[in-house]
């Protein structure tokens with residue numbers, strides 16, 4: 185795996201690959217991030233308002249809780265778990281197919297460091313894109329919460345705004361971003377590892393893809409505990 | 417010239433190659449023949465460094481590939497081209513981009529010149545009309561030709577072909593064989609071809625190495641192969657009843673000659 189982090193042979197080729205990975209892994213994930221975050225943001229807001237909030241609590245509790253859940257856990261950790269499924273299986277099956285159809289051997293014969301050429305741009309692209317995805321997720325979650333106020337009339341927009349603005353700690357946002365950068369690294373490197381070292385045929389590619397998702401999800405969950413303790 | 421000296425390859429469960437000595441010559445199509453499972457692919461993978469031989473040496477014009485460090489190997493690999501059994505074209509790139517890829521990676525030429533060189537190669541394999549297609553849109557024979565174009569784009573000194581005819585019809589096989597042979601002569605390359613196709617053996621077998629269960633059993637040319645008395649070689653070449661009858665009548669005919 186050390187070969188992955190060697191300097192690319194041609195920076196021009198690295199950036200070409202990097203941009204295409206930004207598109208494939210990052211831009212193509214925006215849709216699912218927005219969709220899921222919007223609905224989860226809405227549902228959290230509804231749940232808190234209807235099932236948690238009671239008469240003795242201040243009116244800002246629902247908005248406040250929604251914001252904190254999104255910032256602290258959902259938009260970083262849960263979002264990355266979802267991305268582990270989407271991006272991880274994509275990476276592992278792409279590299280695995282390249283391995284079993286000898287495209288990786290072909291790169292090696294040409295004298296290309298295939299590990300660095302294929303894996304490094306993926307890691308770099310996902311790590312660069314993840315802060316944006318987290319930001320989109322938080323925003324979409326808040327839009328979802330406002331949708332319950334304006335369209336569902338479950339909470340008044342004023343109460344929601346008061347909650348969203350109550351006792352805001354900017355560090356929470358950065359904590360989510362920092363955590364997600366670690367998770368992005370886990371997703372890209374673990375999935376690449378499983379895909380790159382496939383031996384066999386299409387069945388093994390399928391297995392590698394599953395293993396990539398399971399392993400990166402478990403690693404994300406464990407590292408989440410440690411990162412949260414360290415960063416809080 | 418590529419020279420291999422007592423090359424052996426052992427896997428944890430099985431010894432596949434047993435001390436093979438052989439020479440492969442410049443400007444010639446050198447064939448490695450043998451039954452499926454005899455170790456042809458393993459031998460070729462040792463030659464290009466995809467596998468490490470357990471014992472023995474591989475000399476590329478005197479340069480010992482086995483004892484080289486990683487950097488020297490990478491440099492030597494830029495003199496090699498390889499045609500894989502399944503073509504191994506990059507399926508995210510168009511045919512032209514595939515052929516340009518080694519140039520993009522290593523050549524100091526400008527974009528225009530790289531493209532020109534790639535188109536020359538595609539023209540050489542009669543594939544210039546398909547340059548903007550993607551590998552999945554090509555037939556098996558066209559994929560092989562595209563892979564040949566990619567393999568020769570850097571003007572390699574050594575060309576390796578693993579079963580270039582597998583999965584192709586006899587006529588397309590002849591086209592591919594002829595193409596590989598012509599390119600070998602034009603560029604004075606050392607070409608090594610793995611095959612079990614008898615048409616290739618008779619057509620372009622200028623130097624044939626016959627491997628039997630990982631041992632070198634016989635070496636010679638296509639004209640020598642028919643008259644050879646090696647029993648195992650004969651069993652391999654005249655595997656079908658039809659060809660056995662052909663040989664028998666050939667021998668009877670010779671006996672009746674004055």
Ligand SMILES: Nc1ncnc2c1ncn2[C@@H]1O[C@H](COP(=O)(O)OP(=O)(O)O)[C@@H](O)[C@H]1O
Pocket residue numbers: 427428430432450451452453454455456457458459
């Ligand atoms: N990576 C490997 N590990 C163990 N055995 C292998 C490996 N690769 C090939 N073999 C064995 O080596 C033998 C020769 O295989 P191969 O070179 O692919 O034959 P062929 O002449 O058909 O190309 C086979 O019996 C195969 O099982």
Ligand SMILES: [Mg+2]
Pocket residue numbers: 456457579610
């Ligand atoms: Mg083979």
